[in-house]
Structure formats: structure tokens, C-alpha cells
Amino acid sequence: MKKIFPFFILCFLSSPFLSAQGILGGRVTGNFQTDIQSSRADSVIGASKLEDKMRINAFANILYTQDNFTAGFRYESYLNPVLGFDNEYKGAGIPFRFASYKKDFLEITLGNYYEQFGNGLIFRSYEERNLGLDNAMDGIRLVAKPYKGVILKGLVGKQRYYWEDVWQNDNGLVRGADAELNFNELMPKFAASDLRITLGGSFVSVYEKAGTENIVQPNGLYNDVYQLSVPANVGAGAFRWNIGYKNFTLQGEYAQKGQDPNAMNNYIYHKGNALLLAADYSIKGFALRFEGKRIDNMSFKSKRNLSGRMLNVNYLPAITRQHSYSLMSMYSYATQLNGEMGFQIDAMYKIKKGTLLGGANGTDVKLNYSYVSSIDKTPIEGIALNQKGTLGYESKFFSKGDDKYFEEINFEINKKFSRSYKMNFMYSYQEFNPIAYGHDGNPMIYAHILVAEGIYRFASRNSLKGELQVLMTKQDYDEFAKGDWLQIGAEYNLKGRCFFSLSDQWNYGTEQGDKVHYYNVSVGYTLNTTRVQLSYGKQRQGILCIGGVCREVPASNGLFMTITSSF
Amino acid sequence: MKTIKISILVLAAILFFSCDEFKEDELITLVGRELAQDIEITKTQDFQAVYLEEHTGWGCNNCPRAAEKLEELSPLFGEKLIAVAIHAGSLSEPNRSNRFLDLRTDYGNSIAQAFGINARPMGVINRKNDLIQYNDWESHLNNELSLSQHSVNINMGVKEESNEILVGLEFEFLQSSQDNFLISVFVVEDNIIGIQRDGEDKVEDYVFNNVLRQNPLINLPLNTESVEQGQTIRKNYKIDIAINEEGRQFWNLSNCRIIVLLTEKISGKVVQANQIKIRN
Structure with a gap:
């Protein structure tokens, strides 16, 4: 590089x-x-x-x-x-450089680039700095728009892996193509239609030298050593749709991955698949969204013997609510790449102004429910479940497994009392299985979380924000589940230029009692x-x-x- | 619309060609058998060895020169040099002219193919990618020995049973390592008499040495976790002796040696090698 x-x-x-x-x-x-x-x-x-x-x-x-x-x-x-x-990031340098130009219907990028096909089920190259994640591609990308409503993409390259020179390491080469057709743009007579249709399809293939992978099985006086037939080319394809009619939208994507024995799935040959569905309905003052997801063996990396977060070729989004309050997000759900299924319902209703509950400015009410469990995995006759070097298991597409991974119901009320004062109340009940973080065998966590936040804006455009958060749970074991928490915070903001805040997270429900305070003082200035x-x-x-x-x-x-x- | 059709065809072609798939009975292949019993270690190692693969063939006019070079180098490097002659390619195909003596093996063919050996004689040292002409072997062997870190010893023992050879191995790590290693064990045979082209001539009683034989154990796992300095790992294997149609042993075991290679799993490079005679 x-x-x-x-x-x-x-x-x-x-x-x-x-x-x-x-x-x-x-x-x-x-x-x-x-x-x-x-x-x-x-x-x-x-x-x-x-x-x-x-x-x-x-x-x-x-x-x-x-x-x-x-x-x-x-x-x-x-x-x-x-x-x-x-720690592998230790060092300095230029890991990302590119040149790109658009000419006629073509856009050409040389060097590093980020890209995503559809929802990312088979390909997403992105950077998430807060997670220390960067799987930028290094290679060539073409984007063609030959007609209005038609987008074609093609790419080839290797993914960033810390500071390694990607052209010197053995990591896999990623090739991909994507096509998307927007029929309302493509066909002028449908331009103003209430029916909106967009279809897309993509394919990604990773080439990595087959290498050697062995398994050892006891056989009487011997241990038999077997060599796995490792596919040098692993392919994945996906089809997506986005169909809307007036206030209703139905979108989704189905992806399938070929045989890909790797360190994440214990080197099994079970083919992967993923389904993502979302239905939206909205009218003035009301919105409803349903999301469903099923993932089966969809870890897709450009290095088969790597576990962890790096070198992911694809991205499998979470369908649980992403919270911003710190105690609400204490037990955030992590997508289970080897198998999960679940759904989420999100409803938002605005109580009209001038009503008893709406008051002078109206009131926003949000309700969210999500549930994620394992998928059905049935052992193949004569083979242990998920045994290395086998097809792994059979799975009925619509059957869930025995393990609940996560369940949450939460509601939120945003109330603007006056031009200068508004409040936000939120309650969440969460059931969280620590297996989602790899803490297999730890008891389920059941937590009630309450948040109240108020903001007062002074006439001088200064504002004062107060925040109270409470998390209550009976689970109190090791460093993972630590009982009850209380958080109090206040922030004073001077015209958006300067702020000063104080907060304390108090872990009062543990064996250490009231000794564990996580206080924080912050000051900021913007020019x-x-x-x-x-x-x-x-x-x-x-x-x-x-x-x-x-x-x-x-x-x-x-x-x-x-x-x-x-x- | 033509562009769309072409794009769909391209996508379909990618879908068709860019995915490898195995049937249920092709997923795994038995490549070796570890013995539960420890075979006694009779030969220890305390030096870094260098491994040379000599790609040759009976129909190769210049190959006797490479064999002579190897004989010349043997006393210079002593037991540090471990050489194997791989007979593969069209110049090794048996026919009436060599009285159908076939010294090829599947393993040898796959090595020659993996390294892209199109011309013979040719040498590959420590399974690194450079193809080396025989005149340059000495300097490259010296260079390789000076660069290699002596990080592991391979101690060996061998035991002969009816139609099996039992091999005991002890890997003694002198340095810690995060790498995973693979073990390959195979038989080479000396003093095989056959026909060899030599320039314009055909030598009727040419002596082939270091000939790679069948039934190798290839790329067996040594470790799945990191290894520590001072750690020893024992492995014991069985090699089947090749039997001819009359049920007689195909190899002359008095002329045979067991070669063991320790390679890095990811790069495939040889980090240490050793050998032991089957019969003293």
C-alpha cells in the first residue's frame, strides 16, 4: 500500500x-x-x-x-x-485512497471504495468508526446508469485488514455485480402511477486459495485424519424488491450462499440463506412498520479461517430497536450470524392538538415490540449437530429454535408542553440472552428500564436538559449482569456553541452496593x-x-x- | 435494452461459474491415520534442515546433470540437505522406451502442477515459489539456511510391520509460535535401476535416487492452537507399503527412507524437515 x-x-x-x-x-x-x-x-x-x-x-x-x-x-x-x-490498528498511514470520474453513463472508481448491494445481505463494504470496523475495498468499481431507472454495478477487489498490504496477504478476492430496475422511471407511462416497483438482484463471489483444513475422528485404536474439500470460490446471490401502493410499502430481500465451510460455522457445508422483510403503512399522524428476518448460516468473510468482526463481506442488520439512551442500550442485541429469526413491530401515533391528551402542541406516542430466537436446527441422522466436515444440520424455514435470544417491548411519549419546554418518557422491558455475546450458559436477563428527559429552552436560546434513567433487574452475576442502575444527568447549553454537562451512573444493585459510581463531567465548544x-x-x-x-x-x-x- | 440483456447474461454467467460445490460424499477425504501408541524415537535433530524438491523425468536429457549436482551438494550440506526427486509431467510418462518403469505419483504430479513446473530439471527449495535452475541450487540452499530460523526440531522413530510402516514423530518447539502447522510424511527410495535419457544417449542402468513413492500422508494437522517455546507434540502415523499384483512389497525397504516435512498451514512453506532410514 x-x-x-x-x-x-x-x-x-x-x-x-x-x-x-x-x-x-x-x-x-x-x-x-x-x-x-x-x-x-x-x-x-x-x-x-x-x-x-x-x-x-x-x-x-x-x-x-x-x-x-x-x-x-x-x-x-x-x-x-x-x-x-x-491493537492491530496500532500505527499510522494511508489506508484509503481513490480516484473516481463520471463519464457519460459510467462512473469508474479506482483504489478504495465503499459499496452496498441492496440491504447488504451478500455485500456491504463500509466503515463504522465507533466500532473500529473498516472493510473498505481496494480494487475497481463500475457503476453504470445506461437508462433512467437502471443501475448496474460491478466490482472487484480485496478488503482492508488493519494495515496489511492486501495484495501481499492471502485474504480472498471479492467479485460482485448488482442490477436494479426502477420500473416507474424506466417506463414513462408508470411514472405517475400509485404502484411503485423496484426490483434488484446481485451476486458476489469470493475466491480464496483452497488451503488445507483437517478433522480428526477417533476410530478404535486410531485417530482418522480427514481433509476437508474446501471450496476456493464461495458464491452468494440475492434478489430484492420494493413494491409500494399509495401509503403501503412492501420491501424485502432473499439471499442464498453456497457451501462455505469456515471458522465461524465450524466448517460445515450447510448452504446459507437470509430473508429480510419490511412492510410500512403510513398516513398523516400514524405510521406502522413490520419487519421480519431469518438468517441461517450467513457469516460470509473473505478469509475462511478468521473469526471475529473483520473481513465481513456482507452485513446482516438488526431488527431490534437501536436505543440512544445508555441504560436502554446496556443489553443491545447482536445479530447471530449462524442463525436467528425474529420480527419487530413499530407504531407511531400523533395525538392531535387540542385534544385532552394532545394538549396545545400534540403528543407523539411510539410503541415498539421485537422478538428474536434461534432457528430450528435438526441433526442429520448419524451425525452430531453442526459436526465439522458435514452438512451440519437441516432446518425448517418457518420453525424457530428453542432459544429465545431477545425480546423487548417499549413505548415512548414525546410531549411538548410549550415552545420552551418538552419532555420525553420511555419505558422498556427487555429479556436478553447472554448467548448473543458468546456468554453461553449464563442466565437470561430480565430488565425494566425507565427514562425521563426534559429540555427547557430559555429566551436567550440557552437550554437546560435533565435526564433520569433507571434499570432494574434481579440478575447480578460476574461482569456481564450487574443488577440495578440509576443514571442522573444535566446539561446546560449556551446557544448551541458551548455546553457543560454532569452525569452519574450508579450501579446500586450489586454486591458492592453504592460504591460503584460512574461520574462524568463534560465541556464542549463549537466554532x-x-x-x-x-x-x-x-x-x-x-x-x-x-x-x-x-x-x-x-x-x-x-x-x-x-x-x-x-x- | 441490449445493455440490460448483456448485463443479465453476464450475471447469469457469474452465477454459474463462481461457486464451488461438493456432494455429500465428497466433503471429506481420509488422508491419514494417527496411531494411539507412541513409536519409539530413535533419531533426534538439533539443526535446521533445508528441503529441495528436484523435478525430473526419465525422458529429460539434462536431468542427469541435476542429479550429479545433487550428489555433489550432498557431502557439502550433509544431513542438513533433504532432497526428493519428483518424477512428473510428459518427460516421466512410462512407455516402451523405458520398459514402462513408472516413477510418477499422484502427490508428485500435484506438487509439480501447484508450482507450475513446465521445464525440467528444476528445483524448488522449502516449497517457496521460486523455481531454481540446478546450477543455482548451492547458493540458494546456503541462502535459505542462513535465513531460516531454527524454531523446531523433528525427532523421529520408525517401526516396520508386515505391510505397514509405523512412524513416530516428536516436534520440539524452540520458539513460541501463533501459526498452525501441517505435517507431511512420505517414503523415498534410492537405487532404483532404470532407463534415463542423457543428452543424445540412453543410459540403460541409470540409478534413480530420492524417488518419491506412493501412499504419502499429506498435510496432517499438528496444532490448532498456538505453540509455546519448549513444548513438544507427539504424532504417530501408519504408512501402507505399496503391494504389487502378486502381493509382494513394491518397494525395497532397505533402500527406503521416511521423509517428514513441517509446513506453515497458510503459506505452505517448509519450516523444518527430517528423514530416517526404514532399515539400518
Whole structure:
């Protein structure tokens, strides 16, 4: 990568095309962020002392745009990575650089790029900085729009793996194609139709040298050593639809993956599949959404012997509510790639102004229910369930398994009492199976969570926010389930430029009693596009989940500063 | 519309060609049998060896020169050099001209194919990708030995039973490693008399040495977790002796040696090798 980049820049600067067009006529934009952390030892919360005193993550994106041409790069440094980020990120460099131009109906990207086919069930290349996830592709991408309503995509490349030179490592090569047809745009006579139809299909194939994978089975006086027939090419295809009629929309995607014995599925040959469904109905003041999902053996990586979060070719979204309040999200659900099925219902109703419950400004009421369980897995006759080197199991598509992974019912009331004062109330009941984080055998967690938040805006455009959160559960074992919690917080904001906040998370329902306080003090200042935020306090050990993908966050006690800027 | 049709055809072609699939009875193949009993270790190792695969064939005019080079190198490197002659490709096909002596093996063919051996004689050292002409073997062997880290010893023992050879192996790690390793064990035979082309001539009583034989044990797992410095791992295997149509042993065991290779699972490169005579 380091060798390629200077070459790339040289080509870029010496390009006759650019010389002809005048490189100085373009526009340069960019953004920058740095996170700086220090932490000291705290035996009460389990924080360890940072031997290197201070850790710094930073990145900057620089983009050059002129007409239909764009080029850019991202510099990253992890010196050393802040707590919770993989240590493999340690170092600095330019992991992302690209050049792209649009000509006629074609857009061509060379170098690194992100892309997603449909919902991502078979392909999604993306970056989620808070999770330390980046599976940027390095290769070539073509996007063609030959007719209005037709989008064709084709790509080839390898995925980022920390700082490794992707062209020197043995990770798999990803090839993919996608087509999407919007019939209302394609056929002018349907342009104004109440019926809206979009169909799409995609295919992705990963080539990785077959390599050697063995299993050893006892056989009397011997251990028989078998070699697995490893497919060098693993393919996956998907079909999606989005059909709408007036206020009703039905969308979904079905994906199937070929034989893919890998470390995540214990090297079984069971074919994977995934179904994602969503139905929406909305009228003024009311919206209803139903989502259903079934996943069976859909971990799809570009390196078959890798477990963990890196090198995922696809993305399987969560269909449970993504909470922003910290105690609400303490037991966030993580998508089970090897098999899960569930559904979610989301309803929103706005109580009209001038009614008893609506008051002068109306009231928003939201109700959400979600349920996720394991899928049916029946052993194949004569073979143990999920036995390495076999077809693994049989699964009835519409039958769920015995394990409940997650269930939640929550409702939320947003009430604006006046122009200057509004409140948000929320209640959630969650049943959470720790198996979702790999804590197999731990008891189910049953939690009641309450949140009340109020914001008062002063005439001077300053505001004061108060927040109260309570989590109640009888489960109190090891570091994973820690009984009852209470969180109190207040934030004073000066005209959106400056803020000061205080908060305390109190883990009062444990054997340690009232000793475990996670206090935090923050101050922030924003000027135009630059923002500086400084926090001091304790961070509890926990798990951060975004979109069903999670990472562990270790406990810390100290300073945290974030600086962001853009131009 | 033509573009759409072409795109759909391309997609269909990708769907058809980009996926490997195995039937239920093809998922796994028996490649070896570990013995429950420990075979006594009789030969220990305390040096880093280097492994040379000599790609040759009876119809290859220049191959005797490579064999001579190997004989010349043997005393220079001593027991550090472990060489195997792989007879594969069209120049090894048996016919009336060589009295149908077939020294090819499936394993040898697959190695030659994997390394893209199109010309013979040719050498491959430690299963790295470089193809090396015989005149350069000495410098490359020296270079390889100087670069290799002596991280593991392979101690060996062998026991002969009716139509089986029992092999005991002890892997003694001198350095910790996160890698997974694979073991290959096979038989080579010396002093096989046959016909060999040599320049313009045909040598009737040519002596083939280091000839790779059938029934190898290929890429058997050593470890699935990291190994620590000072750790030893025992493995014991059985190799079936090749039997001819009359039920007689096909190999002359007095001329046979067992070769063992330890390779990195991911790269396939040889990290250590050793050999032991079946009969002293």
C-alpha cells in the first residue's frame, strides 16, 4: 500500500487529463477528528492503568473535486489505539485512497471504495468508526446508469485488514455485480402511477486459495485424519424488491450462499440463506412498520479461517430497536450470524392538538415490540449437530429454535408542553440472552428500564436538559449482569456553541452496593465547523452495538478529548 | 435494452461459474491415520534442515546433470540437505522406451502442477515459489539456511510391520509460535535401476535416487492452537507399503527412507524437515 500511494499521487499529478483541465480549478475539502484518552487504574470498576499514559486515534479525509472527477485519501493514526480498539490498528498511514470520474453513463472508481448491494445481505463494504470496523475495498468499481431507472454495478477487489498490504496477504478476492430496475422511471407511462416497483438482484463471489483444513475422528485404536474439500470460490446471490401502493410499502430481500465451510460455522457445508422483510403503512399522524428476518448460516468473510468482526463481506442488520439512551442500550442485541429469526413491530401515533391528551402542541406516542430466537436446527441422522466436515444440520424455514435470544417491548411519549419546554418518557422491558455475546450458559436477563428527559429552552436560546434513567433487574452475576442502575444527568447549553454537562451512573444493585459510581463531567465548544469536547470520568465496561454489530468497551477512568473539524 | 440483456447474461454467467460445490460424499477425504501408541524415537535433530524438491523425468536429457549436482551438494550440506526427486509431467510418462518403469505419483504430479513446473530439471527449495535452475541450487540452499530460523526440531522413530510402516514423530518447539502447522510424511527410495535419457544417449542402468513413492500422508494437522517455546507434540502415523499384483512389497525397504516435512498451514512453506532410514 505504501508503495502504491506515491505512485498513485504521481500519476494523479502528472495526468495529462488533469493538466489539460487545470488541477487548480478544483475544490479541496476535508475533515479531521482526533480522540485522546488517558486512564488510570481503578480496581472498583476494573480499569487498568495505561502504561503509555495517553492514547490517540486520529484521521483526516482530504478530497479533491473538479467537475466529474474526484480523488482523495484518508490518513489514519492509532498511536496507540484508544481502549476498545483492536491493537492491530496500532500505527499510522494511508489506508484509503481513490480516484473516481463520471463519464457519460459510467462512473469508474479506482483504489478504495465503499459499496452496498441492496440491504447488504451478500455485500456491504463500509466503515463504522465507533466500532473500529473498516472493510473498505481496494480494487475497481463500475457503476453504470445506461437508462433512467437502471443501475448496474460491478466490482472487484480485496478488503482492508488493519494495515496489511492486501495484495501481499492471502485474504480472498471479492467479485460482485448488482442490477436494479426502477420500473416507474424506466417506463414513462408508470411514472405517475400509485404502484411503485423496484426490483434488484446481485451476486458476489469470493475466491480464496483452497488451503488445507483437517478433522480428526477417533476410530478404535486410531485417530482418522480427514481433509476437508474446501471450496476456493464461495458464491452468494440475492434478489430484492420494493413494491409500494399509495401509503403501503412492501420491501424485502432473499439471499442464498453456497457451501462455505469456515471458522465461524465450524466448517460445515450447510448452504446459507437470509430473508429480510419490511412492510410500512403510513398516513398523516400514524405510521406502522413490520419487519421480519431469518438468517441461517450467513457469516460470509473473505478469509475462511478468521473469526471475529473483520473481513465481513456482507452485513446482516438488526431488527431490534437501536436505543440512544445508555441504560436502554446496556443489553443491545447482536445479530447471530449462524442463525436467528425474529420480527419487530413499530407504531407511531400523533395525538392531535387540542385534544385532552394532545394538549396545545400534540403528543407523539411510539410503541415498539421485537422478538428474536434461534432457528430450528435438526441433526442429520448419524451425525452430531453442526459436526465439522458435514452438512451440519437441516432446518425448517418457518420453525424457530428453542432459544429465545431477545425480546423487548417499549413505548415512548414525546410531549411538548410549550415552545420552551418538552419532555420525553420511555419505558422498556427487555429479556436478553447472554448467548448473543458468546456468554453461553449464563442466565437470561430480565430488565425494566425507565427514562425521563426534559429540555427547557430559555429566551436567550440557552437550554437546560435533565435526564433520569433507571434499570432494574434481579440478575447480578460476574461482569456481564450487574443488577440495578440509576443514571442522573444535566446539561446546560449556551446557544448551541458551548455546553457543560454532569452525569452519574450508579450501579446500586450489586454486591458492592453504592460504591460503584460512574461520574462524568463534560465541556464542549463549537466554532463554525470546529468542535472541541473534553470529558473526565469513569466509563463502565460494556458492549457497544451499532446495527447489530458489537464490540467490547473496557472500563476506563480518566480524560477523554475529541476534536473535530472540517473545511 | 441490449445493455440490460448483456448485463443479465453476464450475471447469469457469474452465477454459474463462481461457486464451488461438493456432494455429500465428497466433503471429506481420509488422508491419514494417527496411531494411539507412541513409536519409539530413535533419531533426534538439533539443526535446521533445508528441503529441495528436484523435478525430473526419465525422458529429460539434462536431468542427469541435476542429479550429479545433487550428489555433489550432498557431502557439502550433509544431513542438513533433504532432497526428493519428483518424477512428473510428459518427460516421466512410462512407455516402451523405458520398459514402462513408472516413477510418477499422484502427490508428485500435484506438487509439480501447484508450482507450475513446465521445464525440467528444476528445483524448488522449502516449497517457496521460486523455481531454481540446478546450477543455482548451492547458493540458494546456503541462502535459505542462513535465513531460516531454527524454531523446531523433528525427532523421529520408525517401526516396520508386515505391510505397514509405523512412524513416530516428536516436534520440539524452540520458539513460541501463533501459526498452525501441517505435517507431511512420505517414503523415498534410492537405487532404483532404470532407463534415463542423457543428452543424445540412453543410459540403460541409470540409478534413480530420492524417488518419491506412493501412499504419502499429506498435510496432517499438528496444532490448532498456538505453540509455546519448549513444548513438544507427539504424532504417530501408519504408512501402507505399496503391494504389487502378486502381493509382494513394491518397494525395497532397505533402500527406503521416511521423509517428514513441517509446513506453515497458510503459506505452505517448509519450516523444518527430517528423514530416517526404514532399515539400518
